[in-house]
Amino acid sequence: MATRKHNNIFLILALLxxxxxxxxxxxDGYIGVYDTLAVNNGQYTQTVTPDxxxxxxxxxxxxxxxxxxxxxxxxxxxxENHRFNKYNSRLDATLVYNEQIVLNLFGRDIxxxxxxxxxxxxxxxxxxxxxxxxxxxxxxxxVSGNIQRxxxxxxYETAATKSASPIPTITITLxxx
Amino acid sequence: MKLEYILYGFGILFCVAGxxxxxxxxxxxxxxxxxxxxxxxxxxxxxxxxxxxxxxxW
Numbered sequence: 366m367a368t369r370k371h372n373n374i375f376l377i378l379a380l381l382x383x384x385x386x387x388x389x390x391x392x393d394g395y396i397g398v399y400d401t402l403a404v405n406n407g408q409y410t411q412t413v414t415p416d417x418x419x420x421x422x423x424x425x426x427x428x429x430x431x432x433x434x435x436x437x438x439x440x441x442x443x444x445e446n447h448r449f450n451k452y453n454s455r456l457d458a459t460l461v462y463n464e465q466i467v468l469n470l471f472g473r474d475i476x477x478x479x480x481x482x483x484x485x486x487x488x489x490x491x492x493x494x495x496x497x498x499x500x501x502x503x504x505x506x507x508v509s510g511n512i513q514r515x516x517x518x519x520x521y522e523t524a525a526t527k528s529a530s531p532i533p534t535i536t537i538t539l540x541x542x
Numbered sequence: 543m544k545l546e547y548i549l550y551g552f553g554i555l556f557c558v559a560g561x562x563x564x565x566x567x568x569x570x571x572x573x574x575x576x577x578x579x580x581x582x583x584x585x586x587x588x589x590x591x592x593x594x595x596x597x598x599x600w
Contacts (some may be wrong), residue, residue, distance in 0.1 A: 375597065379590035385583045390568060393576035419571075 392536035394460055398452055399445045400512060404430040406438040418514060429517035440470070440508060444485075446477040452508040457486060460494070460518065462503040468493060475509070491520045 367392040399415040417424045432438045458471035471487040494503075499520050507514040568579060 375590045375594035379587050379594060382583045382590060386580050386587070389576050389583070390572070393572050396573075453584035471566045 373540050396511075398449055399447065399511065400507075400509075400514070401445075402406055402507070402514065402516065403441040403443075404427075404438055404516070406430065406432050407436050407440070407537075408433070413514075413516065427517055429502075429519065430505070431519045432489065432491045433523045434491045434520050435523070437492075438490055439486060439488050440505070442471075442485045444475070444509070445481065445482045447480060449479050451479060452477040452510075456507070456509040458487060458505060458507045460489065460503055462498050462501065462508050467495065467498065467503070470505070476525045489518075494520055 399429075400418065401412065401413045401414055403410055411428075413428050417428070421427060431439060440458070441459070442456070444452070444456075445475055453476050454474075456471060456473055456475045457469075459466045460468040460470060470489055473483060473485070475483065475485070477483045480482070489505075500522070503518045503520075505516045505518050507516075569580070572580065
Protein backbone atom coordinates (compact mmCIF):
# COMPACT_ATOMS: atom_id res chain seq x y z
CA MET A 366 0.00 0.00 0.00
CA ALA A 367 2.84 2.36 0.93
CA THR A 368 4.69 1.53 -2.33
CA ARG A 369 1.55 2.15 -4.38
CA LYS A 370 1.11 5.54 -2.70
CA HIS A 371 4.77 6.31 -3.37
CA ASN A 372 4.31 5.38 -7.05
CA ASN A 373 1.31 7.69 -7.35
CA ILE A 374 3.44 10.61 -6.17
CA PHE A 375 5.63 10.22 -9.25
CA LEU A 376 2.55 10.05 -11.47
CA ILE A 377 1.12 13.17 -9.84
CA LEU A 378 4.46 14.97 -10.24
CA ALA A 379 4.52 13.98 -13.92
CA LEU A 380 1.00 15.35 -14.35
CA LEU A 381 1.99 18.57 -12.57
CA UNK A 382 4.91 18.96 -14.99
CA UNK A 383 2.49 18.53 -17.90
CA UNK A 384 0.11 21.13 -16.46
CA UNK A 385 3.12 23.43 -15.92
CA UNK A 386 4.03 23.15 -19.62
CA UNK A 387 0.45 24.00 -20.62
CA UNK A 388 0.48 26.95 -18.18
CA UNK A 389 3.75 28.23 -19.70
CA UNK A 390 2.20 28.18 -23.19
CA UNK A 391 -0.86 30.11 -22.00
CA UNK A 392 1.10 32.61 -19.88
CA ASP A 393 3.79 33.15 -22.52
CA GLY A 394 1.14 33.75 -25.15
CA TYR A 395 -0.51 36.40 -23.00
CA ILE A 396 2.62 38.29 -21.91
CA GLY A 397 3.89 40.93 -24.33
CA VAL A 398 2.92 44.14 -26.09
CA TYR A 399 0.08 43.78 -28.58
CA ASP A 400 -0.99 46.34 -31.12
CA THR A 401 -4.05 46.72 -33.31
CA LEU A 402 -4.53 49.15 -36.16
CA ALA A 403 -7.94 50.22 -37.41
CA VAL A 404 -8.21 52.34 -40.53
CA ASN A 405 -11.56 53.99 -41.19
CA ASN A 406 -11.81 55.76 -44.54
CA GLY A 407 -15.45 56.72 -44.15
CA GLN A 408 -16.65 53.78 -46.24
CA TYR A 409 -15.33 50.84 -44.26
CA THR A 410 -13.00 50.06 -41.38
CA GLN A 411 -10.07 47.75 -41.90
CA THR A 412 -8.54 46.25 -38.79
CA VAL A 413 -5.17 44.55 -38.44
CA THR A 414 -5.03 42.46 -35.28
CA PRO A 415 -1.89 41.29 -33.37
CA ASP A 416 -2.38 37.79 -34.77
CA UNK A 417 -2.38 39.20 -38.30
CA UNK A 418 0.81 41.20 -37.67
CA UNK A 419 2.45 38.05 -36.34
CA UNK A 420 1.51 35.77 -39.23
CA UNK A 421 1.01 37.97 -42.33
CA UNK A 422 1.44 35.02 -44.70
CA UNK A 423 -1.83 33.59 -43.41
CA UNK A 424 -3.65 36.80 -44.28
CA UNK A 425 -2.39 37.55 -47.77
CA UNK A 426 1.16 38.71 -46.98
CA UNK A 427 0.59 42.45 -46.64
CA UNK A 428 -2.02 44.91 -45.37
CA UNK A 429 -3.42 47.75 -47.43
CA UNK A 430 -5.72 50.66 -46.88
CA UNK A 431 -7.31 53.00 -49.38
CA UNK A 432 -8.50 56.61 -49.21
CA UNK A 433 -10.69 58.22 -51.87
CA UNK A 434 -8.86 61.23 -53.32
CA UNK A 435 -11.47 63.63 -51.94
CA UNK A 436 -11.64 62.00 -48.51
CA UNK A 437 -9.64 61.20 -45.43
CA UNK A 438 -8.94 58.26 -43.15
CA UNK A 439 -8.75 57.97 -39.39
CA UNK A 440 -6.08 55.65 -38.03
CA UNK A 441 -6.66 54.24 -34.56
CA UNK A 442 -3.61 52.46 -33.18
CA UNK A 443 -4.26 50.58 -29.95
CA UNK A 444 -1.45 49.21 -27.81
CA GLU A 445 -2.00 46.73 -25.01
CA ASN A 446 0.78 46.26 -22.51
CA HIS A 447 0.43 42.74 -21.05
CA ARG A 448 3.57 43.02 -18.98
CA PHE A 449 4.46 43.62 -15.35
CA ASN A 450 6.36 46.83 -16.09
CA LYS A 451 5.42 50.09 -17.75
CA TYR A 452 5.88 50.41 -21.51
CA ASN A 453 7.79 53.59 -22.29
CA SER A 454 8.70 54.36 -25.85
CA ARG A 455 8.20 56.74 -28.72
CA LEU A 456 5.49 56.14 -31.28
CA ASP A 457 6.03 57.47 -34.78
CA ALA A 458 3.83 57.11 -37.82
CA THR A 459 4.96 58.34 -41.22
CA LEU A 460 3.77 58.18 -44.78
CA VAL A 461 6.54 56.95 -47.02
CA TYR A 462 6.83 56.89 -50.80
CA ASN A 463 9.92 55.37 -52.43
CA GLU A 464 11.72 55.16 -49.07
CA GLN A 465 11.23 58.91 -48.55
CA ILE A 466 9.13 60.35 -45.75
CA VAL A 467 6.42 62.48 -47.31
CA LEU A 468 4.33 63.20 -44.21
CA ASN A 469 4.78 62.81 -40.46
CA LEU A 470 1.42 61.60 -39.23
CA PHE A 471 2.09 61.04 -35.54
CA GLY A 472 5.02 61.41 -33.19
CA ARG A 473 4.84 61.25 -29.42
CA ASP A 474 6.48 59.72 -26.37
CA ILE A 475 4.09 57.20 -24.94
CA UNK A 476 3.77 55.50 -21.58
CA UNK A 477 1.38 52.61 -20.99
CA UNK A 478 1.00 51.21 -17.46
CA UNK A 479 1.41 47.50 -16.70
CA UNK A 480 -1.55 45.52 -18.09
CA UNK A 481 -2.92 48.77 -19.50
CA UNK A 482 -4.28 49.75 -22.87
CA UNK A 483 -4.05 52.99 -24.79
CA UNK A 484 -5.30 54.19 -28.17
CA UNK A 485 -3.68 56.77 -30.41
CA UNK A 486 -5.47 58.43 -33.25
CA UNK A 487 -4.44 60.46 -36.26
CA UNK A 488 -6.10 61.51 -39.47
CA UNK A 489 -4.71 61.55 -42.96
CA UNK A 490 -6.46 63.65 -45.52
CA UNK A 491 -5.87 62.83 -49.18
CA UNK A 492 -5.56 66.57 -49.84
CA UNK A 493 -2.37 66.64 -47.70
CA UNK A 494 -0.64 64.14 -49.96
CA UNK A 495 1.13 65.72 -52.95
CA UNK A 496 -0.61 65.17 -56.30
CA UNK A 497 2.20 63.10 -57.80
CA UNK A 498 1.45 60.32 -55.31
CA UNK A 499 -2.15 59.80 -56.40
CA UNK A 500 -2.77 56.22 -57.55
CA UNK A 501 0.71 55.26 -56.34
CA UNK A 502 0.95 52.79 -53.48
CA UNK A 503 2.72 54.29 -50.50
CA UNK A 504 3.44 52.91 -47.05
CA UNK A 505 2.32 53.94 -43.61
CA UNK A 506 5.19 53.07 -41.26
CA UNK A 507 4.47 52.76 -37.56
CA VAL A 508 7.49 52.42 -35.29
CA SER A 509 7.54 52.05 -31.52
CA GLY A 510 10.59 50.51 -29.87
CA ASN A 511 11.08 47.08 -31.42
CA ILE A 512 7.66 47.15 -33.04
CA GLN A 513 7.69 48.05 -36.72
CA ARG A 514 4.50 47.89 -38.76
CA UNK A 515 3.81 48.66 -42.38
CA UNK A 516 0.52 49.20 -44.14
CA UNK A 517 0.19 49.94 -47.83
CA UNK A 518 -1.75 53.08 -48.70
CA UNK A 519 -3.45 53.89 -51.96
CA UNK A 520 -5.18 57.18 -52.69
CA TYR A 521 -7.67 56.30 -55.37
CA GLU A 522 -10.16 58.07 -57.56
CA THR A 523 -13.82 57.27 -57.13
CA ALA A 524 -16.56 57.39 -59.75
CA ALA A 525 -17.64 60.76 -58.33
CA THR A 526 -14.18 62.31 -58.55
CA LYS A 527 -13.65 60.87 -62.03
CA SER A 528 -16.87 62.45 -63.36
CA ALA A 529 -16.01 65.72 -61.61
CA SER A 530 -12.81 66.04 -63.60
CA PRO A 531 -13.86 66.47 -67.23
CA ILE A 532 -12.24 64.41 -69.94
CA PRO A 533 -9.94 66.72 -71.89
CA THR A 534 -11.10 67.41 -75.45
CA ILE A 535 -8.54 66.87 -78.10
CA THR A 536 -9.00 68.60 -81.41
CA ILE A 537 -7.30 66.97 -84.34
CA THR A 538 -6.93 69.00 -87.44
CA LEU A 539 -6.51 66.84 -90.49
CA UNK A 540 -4.15 68.12 -93.19
CA UNK A 541 -5.89 69.17 -96.43
CA UNK A 542 -5.90 66.57 -99.19
CA MET B 543 -4.46 -10.30 -31.00
CA LYS B 544 -1.48 -9.32 -33.13
CA LEU B 545 -3.68 -7.06 -35.23
CA GLU B 546 -4.77 -5.24 -32.08
CA TYR B 547 -1.15 -4.53 -31.15
CA ILE B 548 -0.46 -3.25 -34.65
CA LEU B 549 -3.45 -0.92 -34.35
CA TYR B 550 -2.28 0.21 -30.90
CA GLY B 551 1.12 0.87 -32.43
CA PHE B 552 -0.42 3.02 -35.18
CA GLY B 553 -2.55 4.88 -32.64
CA ILE B 554 0.45 5.67 -30.44
CA LEU B 555 2.50 6.69 -33.46
CA PHE B 556 -0.18 9.12 -34.70
CA CYS B 557 -0.61 10.53 -31.19
CA VAL B 558 3.13 11.13 -30.79
CA ALA B 559 3.39 12.61 -34.30
CA GLY B 560 0.39 14.90 -33.68
CA UNK B 561 1.64 16.11 -30.31
CA UNK B 562 5.14 16.56 -31.76
CA UNK B 563 3.80 18.60 -34.70
CA UNK B 564 1.67 20.82 -32.44
CA UNK B 565 4.57 21.32 -30.01
CA UNK B 566 6.92 22.27 -32.87
CA UNK B 567 4.35 24.77 -34.20
CA UNK B 568 3.64 26.41 -30.86
CA UNK B 569 7.23 26.45 -29.58
CA UNK B 570 8.03 28.90 -32.40
CA UNK B 571 5.98 31.57 -30.64
CA UNK B 572 7.42 31.00 -27.15
CA UNK B 573 9.92 33.39 -25.62
CA UNK B 574 13.41 32.10 -24.74
CA UNK B 575 12.52 31.97 -21.05
CA UNK B 576 9.32 30.07 -21.86
CA UNK B 577 11.27 27.59 -23.99
CA UNK B 578 13.70 26.98 -21.13
CA UNK B 579 10.87 26.48 -18.64
CA UNK B 580 9.03 24.12 -20.97
CA UNK B 581 12.26 22.14 -21.56
CA UNK B 582 12.91 21.76 -17.82
CA UNK B 583 9.33 20.65 -17.20
CA UNK B 584 9.45 18.21 -20.14
CA UNK B 585 12.59 16.60 -18.68
CA UNK B 586 10.84 16.44 -15.30
CA UNK B 587 7.73 14.95 -16.92
CA UNK B 588 9.67 12.10 -18.57
CA UNK B 589 11.84 11.54 -15.47
CA UNK B 590 8.81 11.21 -13.17
CA UNK B 591 6.96 9.02 -15.68
CA UNK B 592 10.06 6.81 -15.95
CA UNK B 593 10.27 6.55 -12.19
CA UNK B 594 6.55 5.72 -12.01
CA UNK B 595 6.84 2.89 -14.53
CA UNK B 596 10.06 1.67 -12.93
CA UNK B 597 8.27 1.37 -9.58
CA UNK B 598 5.45 -0.50 -11.29
CA UNK B 599 8.00 -3.10 -12.39
CA TRP B 600 8.23 -2.30 -16.12
